[in-house]
Amino acid sequence: MAALQLLVNGVALGAAYALVALGFVLVLNATSAVNFAQGDLVMAGGLLAVALAPLIPLPGIVLLPVVLALMAALGLLLALAAYLPLRRRPPVSVFISTIAVGIILQNGAAILFGPEPRAAPPLFGDDTLHIAGLAVPEQSLAIVAVAGLLIGAQQWVFARTQLGRRLRATAQDPEMARACGVPVTAMILVTFAIGAACAGAAGLLLANRYFVTPTSGGDLILKAYIAVTVGGWGSVPGAVVGALLIALFEVGVSSVLSYPVALGALYLTLLAILVLRPQGLFGEAVRRRG
């Protein structure tokens, strides 16, 4: 029973992590750039929800579209300021420019909100449901449902729409995509917007049960990074599965030992994976760029 309870918690956390990793890997595929600010975007989404809550005194689910839209705009801004000017420079430039954006977001948040942990409103309600002897917080179910829905929507757009095809073509071979009439720069901007929106949604989902502080981004970017490494660099389904695994690991080890031990073990596992199997646990990543 206890194990089942942990599983529910782990899946809920994993669903939110999956959104973070998804946004990270989409940008990575479209630009080959590591967006180091992804964790801080999650934090920004969480605090945005905190700030919006008194203005819109309604459940979190109503805030979600507002957060998605504002975060998408922030993603565009990020691309314009920290990616597009550096397109022709070595990849490490973008890595550093996104570190810079992360620093700005993190410390900007500290100035605006102070260092205390804050909670965003729950998506629907605060109740705990009792299902077959399991105490399941309503919020956990809501997280899984909303994250599942958003990931499903992303998959549908990418698989079924002309926009999605163009985004995928841009990610696979930007030059050839141009030669097929795809406006590649616009596609990259859209990808950054989607990536930031995913982060924002994750921020809103996480900021209720797990709280949010201006410094929460640091751990989240590492977890997204680990998820993507575990799942195979560049693989979208791999990132989602990797995120779920990380969350289950974290919840499992925390319950037996402690959160710091879980975190430490996670990072050590990451180092072991990098050294022993840099291609990820699930074989070669789907990375087919010339």
Next chain:
Amino acid sequence: MGERHSPAETVALIAGALALLAYALAFASPYGLRVLTVAGVYALATFGFQIVFGLGGALSLAQGAFFGVGAYVTGILGSRYGLGFEATFPLSMLVPLLLALPVGLAVLRLESHYFALATLGIAQVLHLLAVNLPELTGGSNGLAGVPAAVLFGWAVPRGLPMAGLVWGLVALGGLIGWRLARGRLGRSLAMLRDDPLAAATLGLDVGRLRLVGFGISALFAGAAGALAVHTQRVVSPEVLEFPVMVSILTIAIVGGRGRMAGAVLGAVLLLHLPEWFRFLERGYLVVYGVALLATVVLAPDGLTGLLDRIAARLFGRRPRASVEAKEPPRPQNSPDGLAVDDLRKSFGGVRAVDGVSLELRPGSITGLIGPNGSGKSTVINLLSGLERPDAGRVRLGGREVTGLRADRLARAGLARSFQAAVLPNGAGVLEAVAAARLAIDPDARTAEAHARWALDRLGVGDLAGQGCDGLPAALRRRVELARSLVRRPAVLLLDEPAAGLTDGEKAELAALLRELAQEGVAILLVEHDMGFLLPLAGRVLCLDRGRVIYDGPAGGVRRDSAVAAAYLGRAVPA
């Protein structure tokens, strides 16, 4: 990059040092002195970062962690065990080094973003340990009561004496860093940052060099951490937090990547910035973020780069000290020729090279031709060690070298050129050629003398003082060739050396290659331009789909029906 200091630079350096000194002695409040001391500490930590990241290009996010480890070593040994400065200071440098070496061995060969991630992971683990091992580290409160640094029985008090100690060490560390940067190590690191493949084919052991750079960065960080603790007299997990790393990274980038002067300039500027933005309180790092972003986007060479440009505009480009040419000695047991037997290589089921045998005798010029995709480039990559063959044997002289790494082959007497000339942008011609001798010569000066000889020999000695950027095609090719020539190779593999040359330039190149062959070099020439190749080569091999379809005298190529069919399609009769 590490050139000699010009008089203007020396003047600027002395003026800067005097200004700092005057400020410290006459104007600084105790608080101001403290900020200045911390600036010195960060400058010292950044020296190491300039070597591993600025020059080596490896984005280590563990520099802050090494700083923290150095701090904790001094803190724990000083406050818990009462050890003195003479023991704690060296140990504060040694422990980060001992940590860096195994970690470096494991993760330095990873791609750059993985390396950044791995080093960040290490930093996080160390931070967790510091917080969660209170018996050792004092947990999140840290340890108080760290003694002052004791020099020859004198406990250095805070204020001016401590600032003096720190800045004395900054001067010493900066000098060491500057010498490393402009010497063999710094140049080798810069070379492999700009082009790891070319660096390997010039004989540089990429893995070992990166490890050395990483180790040096840890030494500097550890020393800085120890001094930080002697300044604060407490150590807490804050020293292991990400803001330390962010500060070092920002100082390096804003000051100018790879420059020791940039580290000092960046540290002094950035440590004082928060004082001017007091109203931001704990959020002062916002300013760092903005400074970092603005520098990366607008002035990628940082402040020192900007100052250089201003100085160049005011005083003109400074003339480089001329270098006396010196003929590099021929390697002693230089191998005679290269023999290849039944070489094979497939990529994903496609046989790129399918049973190629050839022999390059000393003094001979062999041509390698074939239509697009016939496997010529793969052959040259296999011979130079950039790819490993699936099967077959390669012997250099009498020695079996099959599957040897590129840098080993290069050191064994093999040189190659690339299709697109790979001269590093921003470097001078003399430096670029001298880079090819870094794995051979004892120091950078000797390498430059040898480089000058090679440039003279190719008739472009007057280019020595120029930059590689904007060199016309023919001269670029010439400089590229000088890079191969300067190594006195026994075997020379040239990939399309005549591309983009005029007829006159081609004739000169042909004469030069003949001369080299007469000296006993074995030359393999991949070339499309038959008018250039056929009169020059004694023997020609033609590849088609990875197989040799012609192997014989150059004169027979034009009349061979198999060659004609491979190039023109099957229907054209020979």
Next chain:
Amino acid sequence: MSALLSICGLTAGYGGSSALDDVSLSLAAGETVALLGANGAGKSTLLKALLGLVPARGALYFDGADIGGLATEARVRRGIGYVPEGRRVFAGMSVRDNLEVAGLPAARDRAQDVERVFALFPDLALKSRESAWRLSGGQQQMLSLGRALMGRPRLLLLDEPSLGLSPKLADELFAAVRRIAGTGTAVLLAEQSAARALAVAPRAVLLRLGRVVGDGPAATLSDERLRETFFGG
């Protein structure tokens, strides 16, 4: 007859060395021209320069409009289709998605055009849901060609389409090119395999070391002339 494509004084180069040197030529609507020369002669660079994939100087007019300043995607949308060397299909996408991504904005037009490509290459229709990387080399080449047709081009640029194909597959491919040319699409065909290209194209342009060294009816092109283009005089 007014020119569909006219190039005047086109010069391009990488890293200081010049790959195209003052190239001028023009193509009429519906004309098929073979672009012949050894590797390194500048054929690929010429096609890429037409699309704006490599920087170049000189005048470029397509259908009477100056396209020299346009972005690649804008040139493509004006009616230029490109089949690159090495096929470069989007490996992780399905055959159908590979075609649709290059198609017109309206879904109905796209569906029509996909059917037209499937009619031309029935093999692709059978594999429409397969990932492109699972196709054989020949099928990938068909897909690359089909993809270039999806924008309803008036000019098709083909870069070494027969490279790496068996003679039988190459024959099939050239038959398809002939059919496409027959519908009034102009074709500029860069080929090393001169014999095949000349069987399709009534006119040939010879490139050597970045310069046009011959331009005329294929029938008047002697073997000796060809040999010179490839091997030098």
